[in-house]
Amino acid sequence: MSDRPIKVLIAKPGLDGHDRGAKVLARGLRDEGFEVIYTGLRQTPEMIVTAALQEDVDVVGLSILSGAHMTLLPKITAGLKAEGLDDVLVTAGGIIPDDDIAALKAAGIAAVFGPGTTIARVAEFIRANVRSRAGA
Amino acid sequence: MTGGVSEPARSQAAKRGRDLAERARAGERRPLARLLTEVEDRTPTGEAALRILYPLAGAAHLVGVTGAPGSGKSTLVAALVGEARRDGRRVAVLAIDPSSPITGGAILGDRVRMQAHAGDRDVFIRSMASRGHAGGLAAATVAAAAVFDAVGFPLVFIETVGTGQAEVEVAAIADTTVVVQAPEMGDEVQAIKAGLLEVADLVVVNKGDRPGAHRAAAQLRAMLTVGRQNDRVAAESGRPRPKRPDVLLATALSGEGVPELLAALDRREAARRAATDDGEVDATRLIRARAQLHGILGERVRARLAEPALEADTALLVRAVADHELDPYAAADRALDLLAGRSRVG
Ligand code: B12
Ligand SMILES: Nc1nc2c(ncn2[C@@H]2O[C@H](COP(=O)(O)OP(=O)(O)O)[C@@H](O)[C@H]2O)c(=O)[nH]1
Ligand SMILES: [Mg+2]
Numbered sequence: 001m002s003d004r005p006i007k008v009l010i011a012k013p014g015l016d017g018h019d020r021g022a023k024v025l026a027r028g029l030r031d032e033g034f035e036v037i038y039t040g041l042r043q044t045p046e047m048i049v050t051a052a053l054q055e056d057v058d059v060v061g062l063s064i065l066s067g068a069h070m071t072l073l074p075k076i077t078a079g080l081k082a083e084g085l086d087d088v089l090v091t092a093g094g095i096i097p098d099d100d101i102a103a104l105k106a107a108g109i110a111a112v113f114g115p116g117t118t119i120a121r122v123a124e125f126i127r128a129n130v131r132s133r134a135g136a
Numbered sequence: 137m138t139g140g141v142s143e144p145a146r147s148q149a150a151k152r153g154r155d156l157a158e159r160a161r162a163g164e165r166r167p168l169a170r171l172l173t174e175v176e177d178r179t180p181t182g183e184a185a186l187r188i189l190y191p192l193a194g195a196a197h198l199v200g201v202t203g204a205p206g207s208g209k210s211t212l213v214a215a216l217v218g219e220a221r222r223d224g225r226r227v228a229v230l231a232i233d234p235s236s237p238i239t240g241g242a243i244l245g246d247r248v249r250m251q252a253h254a255g256d257r258d259v260f261i262r263s264m265a266s267r268g269h270a271g272g273l274a275a276a277t278v279a280a281a282a283v284f285d286a287v288g289f290p291l292v293f294i295e296t297v298g299t300g301q302a303e304v305e306v307a308a309i310a311d312t313t314v315v316v317q318a319p320e321m322g323d324e325v326q327a328i329k330a331g332l333l334e335v336a337d338l339v340v341v342n343k344g345d346r347p348g349a350h351r352a353a354a355q356l357r358a359m360l361t362v363g364r365q366n367d368r369v370a371a372e373s374g375r376p377r378p379k380r381p382d383v384l385l386a387t388a389l390s391g392e393g394v395p396e397l398l399a400a401l402d403r404r405e406a407a408r409r410a411a412t413d414d415g416e417v418d419a420t421r422l423i424r425a426r427a428q429l430h431g432i433l434g435e436r437v438r439a440r441l442a443e444p445a446l447e448a449d450t451a452l453l454v455r456a457v458a459d460h461e462l463d464p465y466a467a468a469d470r471a472l473d474l475l476a477g478r479s480r481v482g
Contacts, residue, residue, distance in 0.1 A: 004177045005240055005265070030241035035265045040248035047254040051247060054261055056169040084166055 005035045006130055008059040011048045012041050013076060016066035021094055021115075025061065028119030034126070045072065049079035052088060058130045061122075062109075065094040069104065077108035087131045093117060146180060153184025160287045161192075165260070168287060172262055175279045178435070186279055189286035196285035197405040200310030202298040202332065207318040208342040210249035211388035213293045217250070217259055218391070219398045220291050226258040228284035231295045232277060235265040242266075246295055260289065275431040277309050278424060298332045307335035308423045312404050314338045314397075315381070317356070319348040336381040338400055344387035356383045437475065446474055 010026045012019055019041055026038045037055050039047065052060050060080065062073060069092065077090055092104065093113035101112050111125055156174065159167035174182030199216075201209050210231065217227045231246035242265035253259040264280065277294060284292045296306050298315065307313050315336035320343075333339065333356075341353040360380055384400060386393030412418050441450040453470055456462035462470075 005235075005242070005267075026243055030236065030243045031239055033239045033241045035235075035242045035244065037244045037247060037263050039251060040245075043251065044254070047251050050254040051251075051261075053165055054169055055247075055263055056173045 005033055006059065006126060007035045007037065007055060007057040008061055008126065009037045009039065009048070009052050009055060009057040010061045010063065011039045011043045011051065012063050013043050013045065013048060013072040014064065014066055014068045015042060016064055016068070016094075017041060018065040018094070019063075021065065022063040025063065025093070025119065025122065029123060029126075032119060032123040034123070045075040045079050048076050049083055049085070052080060052085055053083050057088060059089045059091065059126055062090070062092040063094050064092065064096070067095070069094075069096050070100055073104055073109055074107040081108070089126065089130050091122070091125070093122075149180035150184040153181045153186075154188060156181070157185040157188045157286075160283070161189075163288070165257070168260065168283070169262070171283055172280050175283055176264060176267075176276050178276065182279070186282065190282055193282040193285035196281075196290050196292050197312065197401070198281050198285070198292050198294060198310045199401055200306050200313040201293055201295045201316060202306045202313065202335075203316035204318070205297055207316045208388045209295050209316050210246040212316055212340065212342055212386065212394070212397075213246075213295055214250040214252060215386075215388045215391050215394045216293065216398055216401075217253055219394050221253075221256065221259065224258075225291050226289045227260075228289035228292045229259070229261040229295065230264060230277060230280055230284070230292065231261065232264045232266055232297075234297060235267045237268055240267070260284070275428065275435075278428055281309070305427075308420070308427050311408060311418075311420055312337045312401055314340055314401075316340050316342050317352065318343045319346045319352040333381070334379065337379060337404060338397070339381045339383045340393075340397060341383065341385050342388050344385045344392060345390065349385060353383050353385045437471075440475055441471060449474055 008029055010022050010029075012022050022038070026036045029036050037051065037057065039051050043051075048060065048062070051057075060076070062076065064072065073092055080086065080088055080090065086108075090109050091111050091113065092109050096104070096112050096114065104112060110129060113122060113125075153174070156167045156171040160171050171182070171185055175186060176182075201213055203209055213229055213231075217229065220227050229250065231244065231250075233242055233244045233246065235242040244263035244265060246263060247261060250261050253261065262280070264276065267276070277296075281292050281294060294310055296309075298306070313335050315332050315338070317339060319341060339356055341349055341356065343349055360383065382400065384393060384397055386397055388394065408418065440446065450471065453462065453467045457464050457467045
């Protein structure tokens, strides 16, 4: 069905305890009509990849404010690829310096959203870029 | 949903459904995940796969876990999964949370408590939003559980929020229904009002580490004993009797009481199996089958009435009811006549 809600996984990789942004995002996307799977704090790349796989999500959203994004995020995109999940839209947000964005995009992160991002913008980006089911 | 689907689309769905079913049965996780999506979305592909898988299902023990939010259902399921993994059983979990009736969105947060099993390829956890389907959550849940069953998970936990309305559905979905109660919500009268205790096969007082847990368990047991005495009277007068569940104490966080709970579940399943082997009819499975059949019938009828050949006549019937020219019962009878090709409305 084309009217099925888009499924989004919101995950917090690593030992980062800043979960306000992730929770704001989870609730905001729920209110935008998305089905949001929230896995909580301190997720290893393996946990995130497994959740994305089992839940058959359309989107993985990674929230990270700890500064460890350059090591963790590429591990996650590599893990997704290894499981054949390369058609999943991967986005990230939190505290990520502009200088790092190009490298993250090269690693498969479709877009990076910083502080002050509105939910509406995130929702719009997802709707515009999410995979279509039929081809998957 | 076969109604409005063209022939080539249908045969393509059949092919895709067969492919997903075969690969899921071979143990591939991604096709299983996709299959669950197809089933949840009630697509022709999902239907085609279910037609293959349903006859292969029936061996699994479906355990419903319900209770108030925060009582510890997810934590308890995670602990039960860990316990069942000790003897090597593959375990599946379906965790269901409500959708917003307004936006259709949902936050599915049960996985938070179950992430310890992420590295275990023999544990498969899937969240599902209730989506306010006509016929409720039962149809998609029962279908998803049948998929797990058919692809080789002998134990399937189904977590649902006990809202006080969905009890009957919960009880019909599972073979065994566990109602989880936390001591701080310990006013057992609440639980009775909610009707949840009536569908319980087992009651677990969780958070055994909290003060009042033992007391809550004792109160529940006492209450159920009084109930049993009433049952004798009821039996004599032939009135239906509610279930009289055992009450167990557990601490999901530490794992205390969890082996005993799994053992109780296993004993119940063994008894159920022995009874059906002796030719007894499994009343719970009958209720489930009836709910499935009725749900699909409703879906099929709606789809047929929406087909081009009947759409206009159906709209006329709806209009006539809206205008109070026809009562809805007569309209429904006419709609059935339409389906049987016996008459036109106009
Ligand atoms: C509040 C806060 C805390 C709270 C966190 C409470 C909580 N439960 O979340 C507390 C006090 C606990 C805390 C602790 C620490 N903090 Co602090 N904290 C902050 C602060 C001030 C605000 C963060 C916040 O909540 N913002 C509000 C939310 C809504 O915004 P957000 O998370 O940015 O999310 C938005 C966007 O980024 C985006 N987004 C976020 N994630 C995602 C994901 C996706 C997929 C998408 C699409 C979008 C998206 O959308 C959201 C909505 O707009 C920031 C500074 C800052 N200005 O960001 C520092 C900051 C993040 N903390 C910092 C540090 C260093 C720490 C500590 C290590 C110690 C310390 N010096 O205080 C500890 C470590 C805690 C831990 N265990 O990890 C540093 C991090 C430095 C770095 N990365 O290099 C910062 C940047 C402060 C600084 N300038 O030094 N912190
Ligand atoms: N003290 C204590 N807390 C528990 C126990 N089991 C679960 N909890 C906590 O209760 C809260 C709700 O648990 P959760 O499993 O999400 O409940 P659910 O909403 O019923 O699925 C969490 O903070 C758990 O850590 C327990 O045995 N003892
Ligand atoms: Mg839960």
